[in-house]
Amino acid sequence: MASISAILLCFSIVLSISHVIIPASVLEDLANLKPPADFNSTIMTNCFHNPSLRYCNSSPMDLKEIFKSTIVASHLCNVSKNPNCVESFPKIDLQSRPRIAPLYLSFSFFWKYCPLSILTIDLSNNSLTGSFPVDVLQCTQIQALDLSHNDLTGEVPQESFSPLTNLTVLNLSYNHFSEIKMSDAEFFKTFNASSFLHSGLLPDRKKFTIKALILLVGFPIFVVVMVGCFGWLCFGRPDYLPRVLRRKNMFTPQILKAATDGFSRKNLVGKSEGVDIYKGTLRDGTEVRIEIYLDDISRESKRRFVEECKVLAQLRHKNIVRVLGWCNSRRLRALVTERVESKSVEIWLSESDPPWKQRLKIVTGVVEGMCYLQEEWPEVGYDLRISSILLSEDLEPLISRFKLGDQSSSSRNIYKFGVFLLEMVVNRIPGDEFQSGEAGFIEHIRMHYPGVLREVVDQRMEMTENAYDQATQAIGLGLMCTDQTSTQQLNLGQISDMITQAYESWQVIESPPHKRPHGDRGKGHKRTQ
Ligand SMILES: *[C@@H]1O[C@H](CO)[C@@H](O)[C@H](O)[C@H]1NC(C)=O
Ligand SMILES: *[C@@H]1O[C@H](CO)[C@@H](O)[C@H](O)[C@H]1NC(C)=O
Ligand SMILES: *[C@@H]1O[C@H](CO)[C@@H](O)[C@H](O)[C@H]1NC(C)=O
Ligand SMILES: *[C@@H]1O[C@H](CO)[C@@H](O)[C@H](O)[C@H]1NC(C)=O
Ligand SMILES: *[C@@H]1O[C@H](CO)[C@@H](O)[C@H](O)[C@H]1NC(C)=O
Ligand SMILES: *[C@@H]1O[C@H](CO)[C@@H](O)[C@H](O)[C@H]1NC(C)=O
Numbered sequence: 001m002a003s004i005s006a007i008l009l010c011f012s013i014v015l016s017i018s019h020v021i022i023p024a025s026v027l028e029d030l031a032n033l034k035p036p037a038d039f040n041s042t043i044m045t046n047c048f049h050n051p052s053l054r055y056c057n058s059s060p061m062d063l064k065e066i067f068k069s070t071i072v073a074s075h076l077c078n079v080s081k082n083p084n085c086v087e088s089f090p091k092i093d094l095q096s097r098p099r100i101a102p103l104y105l106s107f108s109f110f111w112k113y114c115p116l117s118i119l120t121i122d123l124s125n126n127s128l129t130g131s132f133p134v135d136v137l138q139c140t141q142i143q144a145l146d147l148s149h150n151d152l153t154g155e156v157p158q159e160s161f162s163p164l165t166n167l168t169v170l171n172l173s174y175n176h177f178s179e180i181k182m183s184d185a186e187f188f189k190t191f192n193a194s195s196f197l198h199s200g201l202l203p204d205r206k207k208f209t210i211k212a213l214i215l216l217v218g219f220p221i222f223v224v225v226m227v228g229c230f231g232w233l234c235f236g237r238p239d240y241l242p243r244v245l246r247r248k249n250m251f252t253p254q255i256l257k258a259a260t261d262g263f264s265r266k267n268l269v270g271k272s273e274g275v276d277i278y279k280g281t282l283r284d285g286t287e288v289r290i291e292i293y294l295d296d297i298s299r300e301s302k303r304r305f306v307e308e309c310k311v312l313a314q315l316r317h318k319n320i321v322r323v324l325g326w327c328n329s330r331r332l333r334a335l336v337t338e339r340v341e342s343k344s345v346e347i348w349l350s351e352s353d354p355p356w357k358q359r360l361k362i363v364t365g366v367v368e369g370m371c372y373l374q375e376e377w378p379e380v381g382y383d384l385r386i387s388s389i390l391l392s393e394d395l396e397p398l399i400s401r402f403k404l405g406d407q408s409s410s411s412r413n414i415y416k417f418g419v420f421l422l423e424m425v426v427n428r429i430p431g432d433e434f435q436s437g438e439a440g441f442i443e444h445i446r447m448h449y450p451g452v453l454r455e456v457v458d459q460r461m462e463m464t465e466n467a468y469d470q471a472t473q474a475i476g477l478g479l480m481c482t483d484q485t486s487t488q489q490l491n492l493g494q495i496s497d498m499i500t501q502a503y504e505s506w507q508v509i510e511s512p513p514h515k516r517p518h519g520d521r522g523k524g525h526k527r528t529q
Contacts, residue, residue: 026075035067072110091120101126114139125149144169158184173197239283249325253332287339319369321400346386353460356467365397384416418481
C-alpha cells in the first residue's frame with residue numbers, strides 16, 4: 001500500500017500525501033497541510049535505508065520544514081512534467097514559466113532538502129532578476145544547470161560551484177552579470193564560451209574591439225591634441241598657464257599681440273630709430289610698455305640680447321623702471337617694462353615750468369638710480385636724455401631706456417649726467433638750435449659761465465636767491481662733468497654727495513622751524529629778469 005511503497009522509495013513520501021488531497025495550489029497546501037502522525041517514523045525509516053538523504057543529516061530535524069519541502073517537491077515534479085512523479089524526479093523544468101519560477105525559487109526550505117534524484121535544473125527564460133540564485137546550488141548532485149535568458153545581475157559565486165563536481169552543462173547566457181575577475185578565470189574555463197553568450201561575464205569581443213579601436217586611434221589623437229594645446233600654451237600663450245608652469249620674464253609674440261590689440265596704431269606711443277614703442281595691457285591687468293626692435297640682428301647678437309634682458313629683469317630700484325621681461329622669437333624682439341602713467345622729463349619741463357626744488361629732486365633721484373646701477377650692475381648701460389627719463393606720479397624720475405649691447409663706461413655716464421644736469425637747468429634740448437649739437441650746447445653754456453649765467457638759466461623758472469645760487473652751482477657741476485679735456489673727472493660718489501647735500505640744504509630751508517637765510521625774502525622775487 002501507499003505507506004509501504006513510501007518507505008521503499010526515497011522520494012515516495014511526497015506522493016503518500018499529495019495523492020490523498022488534491023491541492024488548489026502549492027501555497028494553499030503549504031498553509032493547510034499538517035504532517036501526519038506517523039511522519040516522524042516514515043522519515044526515520046527512510047533514513048535507515050538511505051542515510052545520504054539530505055534531511056537525514058540535518059540537526060535538529062525540523063519535521064515541519066521537511067514536510068513542507070516534500071509538498072513543494074511533489075508540486076514541482078508535476079509542473080516539471082516528469083513522466084512518473086511516484087518513481088522519479090530527475091528534472092526541474094521551469095523553462096519559460098516566469099509566473100511560477102520565482103515562487104519555487106523562493107522556497108529556500110525546498111532547496112535545503114533538494115531531492116537527490118534531481119540531475120537537471122532548467123530555469124531559463126523567466127525574466128528572473130536580482131543576483132545569482134545561490135539556493136539552487138545546494139542541489140550539489142546536478143549535472144546540468146540552465147539559467148539562460150534571464151535578467152540576473154552581479155557576480156557569479158564561483159566558490160559555491162566547487163561542490164558541484166558532476167556539473168557538466170552550464171548555461172548562463174543572456175544575462176547581465178558582472179564581468180569575471182581574472183582570478184576566477186580558471187573556473188569559467190571548464191565550460192566553453194557558448195555557456196556564457198551575452199552573459200556579461202566574458203569580455204565582449206565586439207565591445208573589446210571598439211574599445212581597442214578607441215584606444216588605438218583615439219588615444220594617440222587625444223595625446224596629439226593635448227600636446228598641441230600644451231605646446232600652444234607653452235610657446236604661444238604661456239600667460240594662460242598656471243603661474244608655476246610659466247617661464248618667468250618670457251613673453252611670446254602672441255602675448256604681446258594680444259596685449260597691444262594686435263599692435264594697433266592707437267597703442268603705438270613712440271617711434272625712434274629701429275624701435276617701435278607700444279603701450280599694452282597684459283592678461284593679468286598689468287600695464288606695460290613694449291619696445292619692439294625692428295633691426296635684424298645676428299644669432300649671436302640675439303643671444304647677447306637675451307643675456308642682457310636677463311640682467312635687466314633683475315634690476316630693482318625706485319628710480320629704475322621695472323623690466324618685466326622680453327620676447328626673443330624669430331619674428332620679434334622686444335623688451336617689456338612696466339608702464340608708468342607719466343610723461344618724460346622733457347615734456348614735464350616744457351609744460352609745467354617746474355621750480356628749482358622739484359628739478360633738484362629729479363636730479364637727486366637720477367643720481368640715486370645711477371649709483372645703484374654702478375654698484376650693483378656696472379655692466380648695464382643706460383640713457384640719460386631728458387626725453388628718456390620718465391616721471392612717476394609722485395615725481396620720482398625713472399631711468400627707462402637701457403642701452404642693450406652698449407657697454408657703459410663710468411666716464412661716459414658722468415658725461416651724460418653732466419648734459420642731463422645742464423638740460424635740467426637750462427631747459428633746452430641739445431641739438432635743437434645749436435649747429436654742432438650737444439657739443440655746441442655745452443660750449444654755449446660754457447661761454448656764459450660764470451659771468452652771465454642769467455642768460456642761459458631757464459627763464460621761466462621762478463627763483464629765490466638761494467635757488468639761483470644752487471642752479472649756478474649745478475651748471476658749474478654740469479660743465480665739470482662734461483669737460484672731457486680735464487684730466488681729473490669727478491666720480492659718481494662725489495657727484496652724489498654734492499647733489500644730496502644741495503637737496504638736503506633745501507629741505508632745511510623749506511622746513512618752518514629753521515631760519516631761512518635768503519629764501520624767504522626771495523618768495524615771488526623774480527631773479528630771472
Ligand atoms: C522522531 O522519533 C524518534 C524515535 O523514533 C525520536 O527520537 C525523535 O525525537 C522524534 N523526532 C521528533 C521531531 O518528534
Ligand atoms: C499534476 O498536473 C496535472 C496537469 O499537468 C494536474 O491535473 C494534476 O492535478 C497535478 N497533480 C498534482 C498532485 O498537483
Ligand atoms: C521565452 O518565453 C516566451 C514566453 O514567456 C516565449 O514567447 C519565448 O519564445 C521564449 N524564448 C525562449 C528562447 O525560450
Ligand atoms: C557525482 O556522481 C557520482 C556517481 O553517480 C556520485 O557518486 C557522486 O556522489 C556525485 N557527486 C555529487 C556531488 O553528488
Ligand atoms: C561547447 O559545449 C557544448 C556542450 O557542452 C558543445 O555542444 C559545443 O560544441 C561546445 N562548443 C565548442 C566551441 O567547443
Ligand atoms: C546556452 O543558451 C544559448 C541560448 O539559448 C544557446 O545559444 C547556447 O548554445 C547554450 N549553450 C549551451 C552550452 O548549452
